[in-house]
Amino acid sequence: MPxxxxxxxxxxxxxxxxxxxxxxxxxxxxxxxVTYRISELVxxxxxxxRILAVTFTNKAAAxxxxxxxxxxxxxxxxxxEISTFHSLCVRILxxxxxxxxxxxxxxxxxxGDQESVARAALREIKVPGQALRPGDLIQMIxxxxxxxxxxxxxxxxxxxDKEHLAAAAYRRYQNNLKATGAVDFDDxxxxxxxxxxxxxxVRREESGRFDQLLIDEYQDTNGSQYRIVKTLAxxxxxxxxxxxxDQSIYGWRGAEVEHILRFRRDWPEAKIVxxxxxxxxxxxxxxxxxxxxxxNKNRHEKVLRAARxxxxxxxxxxxxxxxxxxxxxxxDIRQQLxxxxxxxxxxxxxxxxxxxxxxxxxxxxxxxxxxxLIGGMSFYDRKxxxxxxxxxxxxxxxxxxxxxxxxxxxxxxxxxxSTVARMMDxxxxxxxxxxxxxxxxxxxxxxxxxxxxxxxxxCGMIQQFHKHCERGSLADLANRLIHxxxxxxxxxxxxxxxxxxxxxxxxxxxVVNALASxxxxxxxxxxxxxxxxxxxxxxxxxxxxxxxxxxAIALMTLHSAKGLEFPNVYLVGVEENILPHHRSVAxxxxxxxEERRLCYVGVxxxxxxxxxxxxxxxxxxxxxxxxxxxxxxxxxxxQADQPHAxxxxxxxxKSVRTRVGRRR
DNA sequence: GCACTGACCGTTTTT
DNA sequence: CGGTCAGTGC
Numbered sequence: 001m002p003x004x005x006x007x008x009x010x011x012x013x014x015x016x017x018x019x020x021x022x023x024x025x026x027x028x029x030x031x032x033x034v035t036y037r038i039s040e041l042v043x044x045x046x047x048x049x050r051i052l053a054v055t056f057t058n059k060a061a062a063x064x065x066x067x068x069x070x071x072x073x074x075x076x077x078x079x080x081e082i083s084t085f086h087s088l089c090v091r092i093l094x095x096x097x098x099x100x101x102x103x104x105x106x107x108x109x110x111x112g113d114q115e116s117v118a119r120a121a122l123r124e125i126k127v128p129g130q131a132l133r134p135g136d137l138i139q140m141i142x143x144x145x146x147x148x149x150x151x152x153x154x155x156x157x158x159x160x161d162k163e164h165l166a167a168a169a170y171r172r173y174q175n176n177l178k179a180t181g182a183v184d185f186d187d188x189x190x191x192x193x194x195x196x197x198x199x200x201x202v203r204r205e206e207s208g209r210f211d212q213l214l215i216d217e218y219q220d221t222n223g224s225q226y227r228i229v230k231t232l233a234x235x236x237x238x239x240x241x242x243x244x245x246d247q248s249i250y251g252w253r254g255a256e257v258e259h260i261l262r263f264r265r266d267w268p269e270a271k272i273v274x275x276x277x278x279x280x281x282x283x284x285x286x287x288x289x290x291x292x293x294x295x296n297k298n299r300h301e302k303v304l305r306a307a308r309x310x311x312x313x314x315x316x317x318x319x320x321x322x323x324x325x326x327x328x329x330x331x332d333i334r335q336q337l338x339x340x341x342x343x344x345x346x347x348x349x350x351x352x353x354x355x356x357x358x359x360x361x362x363x364x365x366x367x368x369x370x371x372x373l374i375g376g377m378s379f380y381d382r383k384x385x386x387x388x389x390x391x392x393x394x395x396x397x398x399x400x401x402x403x404x405x406x407x408x409x410x411x412x413x414x415x416x417x418s419t420v421a422r423m424m425d426x427x428x429x430x431x432x433x434x435x436x437x438x439x440x441x442x443x444x445x446x447x448x449x450x451x452x453x454x455x456x457x458x459c460g461m462i463q464q465f466h467k468h469c470e471r472g473s474l475a476d477l478a479n480r481l482i483h484x485x486x487x488x489x490x491x492x493x494x495x496x497x498x499x500x501x502x503x504x505x506x507x508x509x510x511v512v513n514a515l516a517s518x519x520x521x522x523x524x525x526x527x528x529x530x531x532x533x534x535x536x537x538x539x540x541x542x543x544x545x546x547x548x549x550x551x552a553i554a555l556m557t558l559h560s561a562k563g564l565e566f567p568n569v570y571l572v573g574v575e576e577n578i579l580p581h582h583r584s585v586a587x588x589x590x591x592x593x594e595e596r597r598l599c600y601v602g603v604x605x606x607x608x609x610x611x612x613x614x615x616x617x618x619x620x621x622x623x624x625x626x627x628x629x630x631x632x633x634x635x636x637x638x639q640a641d642q643p644h645a646x647x648x649x650x651x652x653x654k655s656v657r658t659r660v661g662r663r664r
Numbered sequence: 665g666c667a668c669t670g671a672c673c674g675t676t677t678t679t
Numbered sequence: 680c681g682g683t684c685a686g687t688g689c
């Protein structure tokens with residue numbers, strides 16, 4: 001038991017049985033408490049493998065695994081089970097999903113696949129042009145799924161035209177997924193719930209696997225996750241949840257702050273421990289954070305106390321447009337970097353939306369400063385990466401229709417749209433799979449010679465690779481596959497610009513590299529589990545892990561910044577309609593509260609120096625438009641009306657401490 | 665079947 | 680401004 005814990009932390013670490021709610025404010029040593037509690041459990045005789053800790057991101061899971069391993073080093077060979085909700089559900093489903101009529105080897109459909117399936121579903125019901133976009137549909141399906149609504153129930157509840165269309169598309173979407181033996185992210189949770197509900201034996205087996213349950217970031221649990229947790233903990237009741245209602249920023253994804261707010265009702269004997277001593281930020285920064293969050297009504301009252309007194313008062317900088325904002329902030333960073341000991345990785349630029357970093361990237365490149373853009377257009381969103389992964393998925397499972405359709409004619413091999421449409425018709429009318437129709441197509445002889453030849457060669461090749469996909473080196477297999485389809489040649493042909501060509505060729509290379517490094521790191525590597533990990537966004541696959549270690553300035557959204565800390569934080573674009581986002585401004589008050597929490601998360605990432613910035617105009621779709629300072633600026637400087645009064649739209653901040661960017 | 669062109673459209677956040 | 684989509688000509 002370490003001596004350097006404060007009384008509240010000790011209390012949380014040493015409460016080893018029964019329900020426990022740890023209300024951990026930002027920067028109060030939550031991670032340490034959690035990991036120490038795990039090692040304390042083991043010290044008191046709980047077998048490590050009987051402890052389950054659930055996190056929300058892969059990054060958090062990886063970090064916790066590492067810390068727990070270090071603490072338990074010599075004690076036992078077994079490790080506590082530490083994983084994300086989604087990985088946990090995948091494991092449960094692999095064991096039992098056959099009860100629900102899915103293959104045990106179901107494929108996990110990532111964001112890109114989801115979009116293809118959604119697009120296909122919309123085409124099937126012939127939705128006119130712009131009436132409903134795939135992205136909207138995915139959103140709506142996600143919302144329905146997170147409240148456990150099936151297509152039938154969704155269409156019963158639908159009111160507007162759009163909802164009716166979406167409900168119809170939802171049915172197609174779900175049918176298509178199931179026909180392919182695939183599940184999407186929401187299904188992972190939903191199907192586990194369904195298993196627990198319908199099969200008591202499964203429920204008993206899975207909840208009997210652990211004696212201790214620990215949930216991190218509890219404020220972000222959605223309905224499904226909440227019910228799964230309840231089921232898993234029902235027997236032993238040793239449930240420790242850790243979270244901060246002030247940092248709940250995933251409401252749009254179905255997370256409900258209510259779960260953490262009413263924990264006591266579900267678990268009446270629950271003990272509550274509050275961690276309010278903040279070790280991360282200076283008092284100057286915390287004062288602002290506290291003043292800001294006090295404007296939220298729906299929260300557990302708590303006030304962070306600064307363990308670090310004093311500190312620089314955060315700056316609020318105002319610029320004339322977004323390029324000046326970027327230029328001056330990058331200039332400021334460059335200047336700060338001349339201080340002895342200062343390093344790029346001490347700096348982070350945080351923003352609300354993904355279009356904001358563009359200007360900053362430009363400036364950082366010009367200034368030759370190293371930077372990493374976390375999230376955004378991720379590795380797995382790149383076209384070439386998705387193409388290569390689709391080939392690999394098809395090799396593992398030729399019945400993966402989404403992947404098949406993606407690459408059936410990429411590079412072009414004579415199988416055009418009309419051929420594909422005809423075969424799709426055959427498949428649906430004969431209720432066969434597209435792959436079966438395709439394999440039989442060479443014999444049926446009703447295709448053009450070019451198409452027949454293309455199909456024959458394509459099917460033969462996929463079959464060959466499928467047969468051998470569990471033998472030999474995976475990276476090798478990928479390389480041969482890429483070579484055989486002539487994918488690199490196609491890139492060379494398509495992209496005459498040498499820079500662009502190289503970037504795209506590099507993307508292909510990176511997939512192969514990721515596969516190689518995966519292969520080296522695993523005892524029994526299979527292509528299938530590589531693809532699963534890729535779909536679940538396990539960041540140990542691509543170079544992101546080294547990205548974090550790389551000595552570079554971090555650029556990321558406020559959402560991806562949660563859980564991180566930096567000596568110097570620049571929170572940029574603090575303007576009405578950006579933070580808070582205009583869609584939240586248009587909605588009701590609770591949406592604004594979530595935006596405020598988002599701002600709070602940003603402010604509390606800073607250890608030593610915080611800079612908030614805004615620009616007075618902003619280009620949108622080529623046109624420059626005026627922009628107003630965010631209402632949050634007035635709140636956090638103590639210049640807004642009293643907390644709990646209706647917020648009024650911010651005007652030019654006469655009294656806000658600003659340092660207007662000097663003009664030339 | 666394929667590639668090129670111009671019109672149109674619109675943008676939160678992510679496991 | 681940049682990406683997507685439908686329509687056109689080969």
